[in-house]
Amino acid sequence: METDDECIRASLDGHPEAYGHLVRRYQAPLMGYLVGRLRDRQEAEEIAQEAFVRSYTGLATLKKTSAFVPWLFGIANRVVKESRRAKDRERRLPLPENVPAGLPVEQAVPDETLQSSIAELDERYRQVIALRYHGRMTCEQVAQVLDLPLGTVTKRLSRAYAILREKLNSREAQT
C-alpha cells in the first residue's frame, strides 16, 4: 500500500486517483472526529467532503507530507467554523412561510453519551481517538500519521481514557 507521502507526491504529479487512497484511509477517522464534534452525520459528511477537496487543492502548500493528517483535521476545523458562521447568518434571515425550520433526518446515533464526551475532549485527544478507533489504526500507525513519538500517542490515549471515564461516570450518575 502506498504511503501518505507517495500518494501526496503522485497527486501533485497529476494523478488525482492517488488521492483516493488518502480519502479511503482517512475518511473514517475524519468522519468519526466530525460526527463527535457536530453530532450531525449529514453535516459531518458535507464538511468531511469539503475538507478533503480543499486539502487536495491545497496539497502543494503542504510543507511536510508527514503532517498530512493534522493538516487535514485543521482544514476540517476551519470548514466547521465557516459552516457555523454561515448557519448563524442563515438563522438571522426570516424563513419563508410553510417551510419547517428543521426536517427530521434519519440518523443512528450510537452511544451518544460516549460520543458527546469525546466531543468535549481537547483537540489533541480527539485526533488520537479518531485515528485509533474510527480509523482502526494501531498506536504505531497513529504515531506515524501524526508524526509523534509512540510514547506521546499512548500517553494521550491514557489521558483521554482517564478524562472520558470521569465524564462518563459523571453523566451516567446523573441519569
Add this chain to the structure above:
Amino acid sequence: MNCRQCRKSLVPYLEKVPGAPAAEIERHLAECDACRGEAVAVRALRDRMIQLGEAEGAARSIEPTVMDRIARHSQQKQEGEPMMTIRKRLFAHPWRLSAASIVFAALVGAALILVGRGNRYAFAQTVEAHRNVRSVHVLIENGAGLTLGKDGGFSYRQDSGTTEVWIEVGEDGKPVRVRADTDWSSGDGPYTVFWQNDKASVWLRSKKVFWTFKDMNVVSKIPKEIMDPNSVVTTLEERMAAGKAHITQIKLNFESEFSPKVLVMNPPEPEGMVEVYVIDPKTKLLQQYEKYAKKGNELVFAGRFRFTQYNEPISASVFAPMLPADVVRLDQSNREIGLAQGKMSDSEVCEAVVRQFFEYVIAKDYDKASDIWPGWGTDALKGGNELKSVAKIISIGPAKPDVRPGHGGRFRVPFEVEWSDGGRWSGTANVKPWEGQPGRWRLDGGI
C-alpha cells in the same frame, strides 16, 4: 512493578504496543485487585470506543463524492497540469536545459539507459511497449504556429491550430485506418481526413466537398508523428543510437510510482527544437510529446501531441463519415492523377502539366483536366468562366522552384492563354509531385 507503574502502562499493554511490559503487568494484575479493577474498566471503555468506531465506520463512503468533485475541479483547470509546470520551468530557466544537455544518452548493452539529474529510465521499455500499440487517440496542438527557420528566425505557419486523430495500426506497425479532424483556418479551411485501404477522403467542411482519391496526399500534410505515432519513439531511438540526441531526464519536484518519466532532448546547436517526452510510468507508452523552438536562451512553445486511449477499441462510426446532404461527393480514387514524369526534368514535367491541363480544357475534356488538377470536379471546371473560354495557349514556362517558405518541392509555372473573344489571360500555375502516386506531378492550389 507497583500500582502507579502498572496504571501508567495499562493502555500501552491493552493496545499491545511494542515495548509494553506485558509480563510484569500481568503478574501485577494477578496480585492486585485494585489494578485489576482498573484494567477491567479501561478495557470496557476501550471496547465501547471500538464499538463506536465500528458503528461510525459502517457509514457510507464519501470517497466517490470527493473524487468526483476533485475530477470536476481538475477538468476546470487546464489539462496536463504537470506539463504546464514543466513548461514554466522550461521558460523560467532555459539555462538549466543547456546545462542538462551536457549529459549524454549512454548506450549500455542492448538497452538504452537515459542518465540525467534524476533517476534512470530504460528507454528500450518504451520502444518495446510501442511495438504493441494497435490503436491510439491523439490530440495535437500546433502551438502558435511558430517554427524556427533555417535562417535562425521564427516564422508563423498559417496552418497552425489543433488536430484530433484516431489511428488503428496493423501487425506491421503501419496505420490501417485514420481519421483526423483539423480546425486549421487557412487554405481549404477546416477539414476532416479519413484514410483506409490506400484511399483518402477529405471532407472540406467549409467548401462542402467530400473528395476521395488514391493514397494520401492530403494526409501527408499531417506530420509523421501523427500518422505513425510509434515513429516518435523509433526516430528518437535511432537518433540516440547515432549519438545525435542529447537527452536528459527531468527530475520532478515530487516523484512516485505514478509520476511520468519526463525526458528532454536538447538540440546540439544553440538553435533548434527542444523536445519533451512524457512517458507513462506503468505502460511505458508515450503520453505526451512537446516541441519548443530554441533560439539562444529563448524557448517558444511550438507544438504538443497528447497520446491517449492506447489500444482501446475505436468505434466504427469514427471512421464512417456522416455527411450533410448538401455536401458534394467527388471520387477520384480510381483515376491516375497528374502526369507521369518519365525522363523529363522537374521543370520540364511542370511545364508539361500546365500545357496538358490547358489542352484538355481547350478540348472541353474536363474529366481529364480534373485529373491534372485534382480536387476539382468536372462540373466545377466546366463552370469556371476563365477556363471554359480558353481557346489557345500563347506561352507556358519557364518553371521555377517556389522558394517561399512552406512550399518546398513546388514549382511556379507562368502561362499566357487566349480566350475565345481574343482577350488574354496571364497567370502562374503551381505544380508539385503527387505524393499518393509516386512519379506523377499535378496542379496544386489556385492558378
